[in-house]
């Protein structure tokens with residue numbers, strides 16, 4: 001008999017979070033590599049191949065994570081799989097299957113660029129909750145996140161999640177000068193009648209595109225006015241995340 005050996009690439013772990021998985025106590029793992037290049041991204045060590053290479057010696061083995069989870073049975077409800085972009089990992093499905101076999105819930109963070117992977121995980125009931133970033137309008141995607149993004153794939157992932165086969169949230173990092181009222185109205189059309197949307201405040205720290213380091217977060221007043229616009233489009237739960 002041949003044993004199936006898998007090796008998820010895991011570049012970091014946060015042993016405990018009370019914030020990232022709604023109403024659950026969870027750990028988070030981070031996977032290296034991404035199929036976008038968001039100009040405002042703060043995580044170049046998870047995105048750029050040369051930075052990932054530097055971190056390689058500190059990668060954590062799948063076995064270490066599974067042993068850790070085993071030691072946290074009864075204390076953690078679930079595992080958040082974040083990135084980078086987890087869906088580009090060839091062994092993601094096999095890894096999640098092992099986590100599910102240990103009776104942990106799984107939340108997946110994704111940019112939605114690979115809808116087939118997302119759908120497969122949901123159809124196989126391997127994920128319990130999905131958080132998908134919606135960066136901007138479909139027309140503006142490539143300008144904001146680079147040519148590796150496929151706007152038609154983003155739409156496919158959004159439409160799939162809106163059908164409600166799995167609990168989900170959309171989330172958008174709101175950036176001054178990028179997310180104008182017109183952009184927000186177009187995004188609201190795209191997300192019409194979604195369950196949950198988080199509007200996240202942009203932090204002007206180190207970013208992939210240095211031009212974004214001088215961008216400002218939107219004011220609370222503007223965020224609240226955008227919340228009202230999204231509400232007009234039937235999005236049920238909208239919260240502002242600092």
Ligand code: SF4
Nearest residue numbers: 034036038041084111
């Ligand atoms: S999707 Fe964008 S923000 Fe998220 S890790 Fe990739 S480049 Fe960074």
